[in-house]
Amino acid sequence: MDLAINQTHGMVCAHHHLYSSLARGMPGPTDPPLSFLNVLESVWWKLDQALDLDTIFWSAKLGALEALETGTTCIIDHHESPNAIEGSLSVIADACAEVGVRVNTCYGVTDRHPSSNYPPVSMTEGARKGLEENRRFLSEGGRGMVGLHAAFTCSDETIENAASLAEEFNVGVHTHVAEGEIDVAASDRLHSLSHDNWILAHGVFLEDDHEIQGTIIHNPRSNMNNSVGYAAPKRFKNPVGLGTDGIGADMFDEFRIGYVRLREEDITESPETVWEMLEVNAKLFPESQQDVVTWSYPEIDPWHLAFSLGVKPRDIVISGEEVMKDGIVMTVDADEVRSKAREAATRLFKKIDNLP
Numbered sequence: 001m002d003l004a005i006n007q008t009h010g011m012v013c014a015h016h017h018l019y020s021s022l023a024r025g026m027p028g029p030t031d032p033p034l035s036f037l038n039v040l041e042s043v044w045w046k047l048d049q050a051l052d053l054d055t056i057f058w059s060a061k062l063g064a065l066e067a068l069e070t071g072t073t074c075i076i077d078h079h080e081s082p083n084a085i086e087g088s089l090s091v092i093a094d095a096c097a098e099v100g101v102r103v104n105t106c107y108g109v110t111d112r113h114p115s116s117n118y119p120p121v122s123m124t125e126g127a128r129k130g131l132e133e134n135r136r137f138l139s140e141g142g143r144g145m146v147g148l149h150a151a152f153t154c155s156d157e158t159i160e161n162a163a164s165l166a167e168e169f170n171v172g173v174h175t176h177v178a179e180g181e182i183d184v185a186a187s188d189r190l191h192s193l194s195h196d197n198w199i200l201a202h203g204v205f206l207e208d209d210h211e212i213q214g215t216i217i218h219n220p221r222s223n224m225n226n227s228v229g230y231a232a233p234k235r236f237k238n239p240v241g242l243g244t245d246g247i248g249a250d251m252f253d254e255f256r257i258g259y260v261r262l263r264e265e266d267i268t269e270s271p272e273t274v275w276e277m278l279e280v281n282a283k284l285f286p287e288s289q290q291d292v293v294t295w296s297y298p299e300i301d302p303w304h305l306a307f308s309l310g311v312k313p314r315d316i317v318i319s320g321e322e323v324m325k326d327g328i329v330m331t332v333d334a335d336e337v338r339s340k341a342r343e344a345a346t347r348l349f350k351k352i353d354n355l356p
């Protein structure tokens with residue numbers, strides 16, 4: 001397919017959490033977090049506990065809409081909702097289908113409920129249910145992978161079960177890896193099970209010569225926001241793609257922030273280094289090549305885009321279907337999705353407030 005200079009194929013967000021779209025404005029922790037683990041415990045592990053199938057649906061639908069509005073037609077999602085596991089992946093797939101966005105999702109299996117010792121010693125009921133949801137979704141033909149939260153919140157038994165389930169369905173495992181120092185043992189525990197089709201989010205605390213196979217997904221904005229440090233992704237032999245870790249799905253914006261963070265380390269660097277990560281993303285979701293985005297800016301080129309802010313899609317065609325025309329989303333009523341999502345967020349925040 002020939003593209004004009006103001007066109008690209010569909011953008012791919014290679015690590016997203018659609019369940020976090022309603023998080024903006026949620027009740028914050030009473031005390032400021034002192035560590036990455038504090039952030040997980042006081043923000044994300046509260047949000048995910050409060051999710052039910054209805055709030056998952058509106059969160060995913062809003063996230064899919066916002067992805068489309070930034071030219072992202074393919075999302076690689078990592079989901080967790082410990083009190084609403086069964087059916088959750090189908091709810092996400094349905095919400096994305098209504099918007100017209102392609103999604104590859106998975107349930108992030110973990111033993112951290114109810115355990116709080118890291119790493120947990122044995123597989124919990126929560127992990128069993130998570131594995132079962134991955135199996136149910138994949139066996140019903142869902143587009144997905146097998147999710148693992150992160151090695152540090154999983155027993156060896158759970159990690160082994162996730163890896164073998166993925167092999168059974170000929171898909172990869174999608175997991176966080178060494179995002180914070182607490183997960184520094186991840187490479188020792190994962191490398192012998194890993195394959196090229198695994199997705200490894202973050203890798204901040206991975207050794208340069210770690211032996212985990214798979215594509216590392218760099219999430220520069222999220223890493224800065226969580227104060228975990230710079231992943232310096234050029235040091236890895238693995239392919240490196242680009243994700244948002246749930247902070248929207250605007251890949252041009254993530255590209256810009258990835259570039260300035262890289263350039264901060266090294267004046268000789270070029271935007272092309274981070275642009276290549278978007279090409280790795282395209283390989284992870286090959287259907288993105290069937291999609292065409294026509295942009296508001298006349299020249300889609302890394303050196304232009306690194307310094308041209310606010311570039312938006314004008315028209316988007318996904319697999320031959322016009323899903324955006326003149327900047328207007330054609331598949332759903334965007335205002336209605338936003339207003340329903342706001343109502344769902346109010347319900348969700350009440351549940352978060354009432355958590356034990």
Ligand SMILES: [Zn+2]
Binds near residue numbers: 015016017078176201
């Ligand atoms: Zn993540």
